[in-house]
Amino acid sequence: MASTDTAGFVVQQVLRPREQVQKQIEDAIFNGTFAQGEKLPSENALAEMFGVSRPTVREALGNLVTAGLVRKIPGASGGSFVREIDAKAVGQMLQDSLSHVLQLGSINIEEVSQAREVLEVPSARLAARHRTPEQVKAAREVVEQQKSIALKSPKVSIFDQQFHQIIAEASGNRLLVAFVEALHACTAPVTYLQLTPEVGHNTILQHAQIIKAVEAGDESAAAEAMQEHLSYVRRMSRDFPAQDK
Incomplete structure (x- = not known):
């Protein structure tokens, strides 16, 4: 058997x-x-x-x-x-996927804000450890440019994206860069701020505080400054507009 x-x-x-x-x-x-x-x-x-x-x-x-x-x-x-799979390619794939999710209206600004905290607070901490003088200089230049533009200028979103991307790059973690870049490129979170002269002024001051801590190599202060900035942005933001079905 x-x-x-x-x-x-x-x-x-x-x-x-x-x-x-x-x-x-x-x-x-x-x-x-x-x-x-x-x-x-x-x-x-x-x-x-x-x-x-x-x-x-x-x-x-x-x-x-x-x-x-x-x-x-x-x-x-x-x-x-x-395909040549590197951090840049990963970032592009993330952008494509996130764009589709946004078009379907499947996420809201609160979820974007939470994701930013998960990514960008540790990113700032790492930036304080690994930043280069060139990255600090680039971030400072972006802050100076932010001071000189009008609130309704399309450059507001561009400079905001550049600042947060520089901080991510300074972290030395290419995967973090890919995620942060994709998130900012697709959602342009600053455009959902209820921008007033006061809000614009405060966000620029917060950016300056972040780069100050990063330049000083103070990891805790950099993380705290980024957390304070993102919490403020979260409070001052309105949700994404309804998508056409």
């Missing part, structure tokens, strides 16, 4: 052809068989290699594009290429 003992037997789910193709290409990217920046074989070649139809390959590649592992370049010299 045959043994029914299944100890040590691990069942793997049988995948559909598209999933099989996608997984094998994905595995080849992760193990370096297909290097970053390398052009993949054509759809015809892949279909022949896997013994599947071109639509199956096209669907698998489309999912890899959505996952951020592959990019498609049109034209005679184009094709499917393995």
Whole structure:
């Protein structure tokens, strides 16, 4: 009588052809068989290699594009290429995903404010430890530019984004930079401030206080100054406008 003992037997789910193709290409990217920046074989070649139809390959590649592992370049010299995954690419993927969430009206300014605290308070603390003189100078220049523009100038949002990005870069953590940059690029949180001369003045003073602590290398003071700034912005903000459905 045959043994029914299944100890040590691990069942793997049988995948559909598209999933099989996608997984094998994905595995080849992760193990370096297909290097970053390398052009993949054509759809015809892949279909022949896997013994599947071109639509199956096209669907698998489309999912890899959505996952951020592959990019498609049109034209005679184009094709499917393995994406070069670095902090900048991660930031761009985050921006794209966050933009979609915003367009769907799935988050509100309160959630953005909470996310900023999670990211930017420790970012300021790290900036006080790792900042360079060039980064301190750049942040100070942004603050000086903020002082010279009108409240309704489109540069208000640009300078705010630049300041917070410099602080993130000074942290020395590229993933933090990617998250902070994506959050600011998509939500432009300063544009939701109820901007008055007093609010504008206070936010600039808070920026100056943050960079003062960062320059001094005072990690606790930098974190506290960033927390105070973000809490103030949170109190003074209105929610995102309703999205058109």
